[in-house]
Amino acid sequence: MLKEAIYAREQEMLQLLERLVNQDSGSKYKKGVDAIGHMLRQKYEKLGFIVDVATEDVVGNHLIIRHKETVRPGIVIVAHMDTVFPEGTAKERPFTIKGSRAYGPGVIDMKASQVALLTALSALVEMGDEKSYSNVHIVLNSDEEIGSHKSKIVIENVALGKDYALIMEPARANGALVSARRGGGTYTLRVYGKAAHSGIAPEEGISAIEEICYKIIELQKLNGIEEGVNVNVGLISGGEASNVVSPYAEATIDVRITEPHQGTLIDKAVRKVCAKPHIEGTNIELVGGINRYPVIKNDKTESLLAHIREAGKEIGLAIEDVATGGGSDASFTSSVHVATIDGLGPVGGGAHSIDEYLDIPTLTERTYLLAKVIQRLSNKPAMTPVNYTI
Template identity: 85%
Template sequence: MLKEAIYAKEQEMLQLLERMVNQDSGSKYKKGVDAIGHMLRQKYEKLGFIVDVVNEVEVGNHLIIRHKETVRPRIVIVGHMDTVFPVGTAQDRPFTIKGSRAYGPGVIDMKASQVALFTALSTLVELGDKESYTNVHIILNSDEEIGSHRSKIVIENVALGKDYALILEPARDNGALVSARRGGGTYILRVYGKAAHSGIAPQDGISAIEEISYKIIELQKLNSQQEGMNVNVGLIRGGEAANVVSPYAEASIDVRITRPEQGAEIDKAIRKICSKPHIKGTNIELVGGINRYPVVKNEKTLDLLTHIQEVGAEIGVPIQDVATGGGSDASFTSSVHVATIDGLGPVGGGAHSVDEYLELPTFTERTYLLAKVIQRLSQVRLHPDLEYTI
């Protein structure tokens, strides 16, 4: 009955997806993200859900959603409403269907997931499965694509004390879920020197570029492939002209870690390198830090994965899992000791590119999987003796 009810909504799902994709909602386009939020808020409220709005000034508002009859939900579900695309992209590349794929900005990352979640819950409500639809606490945030700096605390607070976390990033292109992610962070290193004409009075100048060059070499030495720690100075800029001693230079630093304890270790090392100048007269400023800790594949995660795989086997959808180096909001639920599985959205590819697509056959299939997983998790509990270590 559940499968038939969901598959019967395929056209309705596509209509909502088209409407969402054709609304620009880049992370820094607050008006657009809030339009998506308003659209979803209206739909959830019609189902009997309470939608609390966390107001923001610079980014879109976040939504915290639970059914009005919910008492103690044990599942937290996290999805984001923002995309990476600038205003005007939806007009230039509107929602289209070609063969078995749908295209458009944000179609797989993650507007299809938003439609899948709403459809799964609306179907559970229509079927009267109160045990399931009252067992979820949903967070729809608006700044995931730029690091979730504003929504991180919201996610952690809602996730705290939950048994399970389902993160709605798209499944991998082979359909696999994500059971482990690397953590990481970003830093901005700024160096201030003194400008001078390099031909007339070079002795009066203090080169910020020279100073930052020393720092970059030391930072790159922190890389340890064997330990799974990576430091990459990916962007540098500075100077005013070829014949001017540079008064300013800046470097953007990306950090990736595999184990949680590496966060403090690498942060300390970076700050030590940037604590004092190599060239007298330069001033150094370092901002940023570790923002996402690793999603650890431990016993509780494995137990949750087993439930999902058993559901997949029941409905004819084999479920594999992978680890990935990319970050997501899964880090925040994992960091508060909640068993977390990511990649529970539909299958697609080309995220963040002009070729972003959704595999249409997986749209209803993964919606059905999500609904069945919610049902299963509403009937079981994690084993109390399982350890969760971060």
Template identity: 60%
Template sequence: MYKYLQSKEQEMLVMLERLVNKDSGSHYKKGVDAVGKLLSSEYKLLNFTVNSIEQREVGNHLLIRHKEAKAPKIIILGHLDTVFKEGTVKDRPFMIRGSRAYGPGVIDMKGSHVTLLYALKALIRNGDIEAVKNVHIVFNSDEEIGSTTSNVLIENLALGKQYALVLEPARPDGSLVSARRGGGCYELRVYGKAAHAGIAPEKGISAIEEISHKIIKFQKLNQLQKGINVNVGIVRGGESANVICPYAEAVIDIRIDKIEQGQLVEDEVRKICSKADVPGAILELEGGINRSPMVKNEGTIQLLNQIQEVCEELGLNINDVSTGGNSDASFTSNVGVPTVDGLGPIGGNAHSEEEYLEIPSLVERALLLANVIKKLSA
């Protein structure tokens, strides 16, 4: 399979360019669906069926399996969306500089779509059709904004599966991901009352003052030694320096190490927001803990061992790490399916203007993925 994939490297780069040069930010449904349509056409050429789960606000989710598949035991997760807004591609389209490819979403995770597609092509060409029939692929459209419309879908499809392979990019050193922190996000909106700060300040209700009280209380929820992190990362509010602020909002990011910590933090956040500190202020809270931690358990270790056996056969030295970032791996792990993440290509600086993909890793990770699928299907 190596020689076949090596001969297809240029073709893989062409596919990568086509994918990267389509804006597909989570809130840009048209662009996300365009990426989905491109991939759908490629899988249909390989004799796969593609079922589209229609969505109104975000892109459609795709469920993909071979036409002759009966009861696939491997679920493979990937996402169609990126964090970049419409118009980003026009400003900085796909480009190659040295041995790296650049562009919005090139490593998170458009490169992964290329490696999966060509891993399956390699298996088909190699005659490993039973391995190809053993995968159930899920491409969701809202991973970057919490997978709020797809988390239940993923968990339901994972039930009964033996393995979950998640295509988030590898770490910059090539490491797989065997554990992730859980977490969630809240948005707090505070409504006050405008008034002139010099003429009639007593008539105003400051939303900024109210949200300031809440921010201090949120920050006190941090227990770094126990693995609980609470961060107010975005604050907006105010109309003018001489106007009592009538509206303010804050976005709060939560990270947890243990499943049981989720409910504890949820209870505390809602308790803080249950009563205004500034008389007359009105509070609205949305969000919650939407991902449990991905735990490195016995099932994970056994799956890692099988992947490491493949790495040894291919002459690869790949480690596994724990990371604080979230992914859909939490959903498969949460329903008891042995899960390994970070099976995408190698790159770095995801979500930034300097996001890059190491071009040689396209062939390497496609080869690894193909052989892992083959081994798990034996």
């Protein structure tokens, strides 16, 4: 019956997906993200869920959702509403279907996951499975693509004390779930010098570009600091004109770590490199830091994965898992010691590109899997007592 309830909704799911994809919701486009939130809020409230709004001034508001009959939910589910695409992208290349694939900005990362989550809960409500639909506590956040700096505390607070965390990033292209992730962070290095005409009075200038070049070389050397640590200066900018000694330069530094202790190690090293200028007269400013710690595959993860595999077996789906170098909100649930599995969304590819796509058959397939996982986790004894707070 659960399968029929979900598969009967396929066209309805695609129609909602089209609405979501055709609404721009780039992380820095608050109006668009809030429009997505409004659509989803209405849908959840019609199902009997209570939607609390965590308001934000700059990024979109976050939604914290639970059913009105919920008392002590054991599962936290996290799905982000923002995409990487700026305002106007959806108009340029709106939602389209070609064969068995759907295309459009954010279609797989992660608007299809929003549809899958809503539909799974809708089917459970339709079946009257109160034990399952009242066992979930949902966070729909608005700034995942830019680091979840605002929603991190919301996610951690909701996750605290839960037994399980299901993160709705898309499955890998081969259908695998994600059981481990690297951690990392981003820094912005700003260097201030002094402008001068390079032909008339070069001796009066102090080059910010020259200074930042010294720093970039030293930062790239940190790649050898410890196995599993990577540092990449991926963006640089600066200067005013080719005939002007540059008064300002900026670099963006991406850091990846494999083990939790490496966060402190590399943060200290980056700050040491940037602590003092090489060129007298320049000033240095460093902002940012380690934002996401690694998701480690441990005994709790293995136990949760076993339940998901059993749910997959029940519906004829073999579940594989992988580790990945990319970051996600899984870091925040994992950091408060909740068993976490990521990649529970549908299958697709080309995320963050003009070729982003969803494999349409997996929209219902993964929705069915998600519903079965919620059922399975809701019908076993809780691992720990949970105090419900928002």
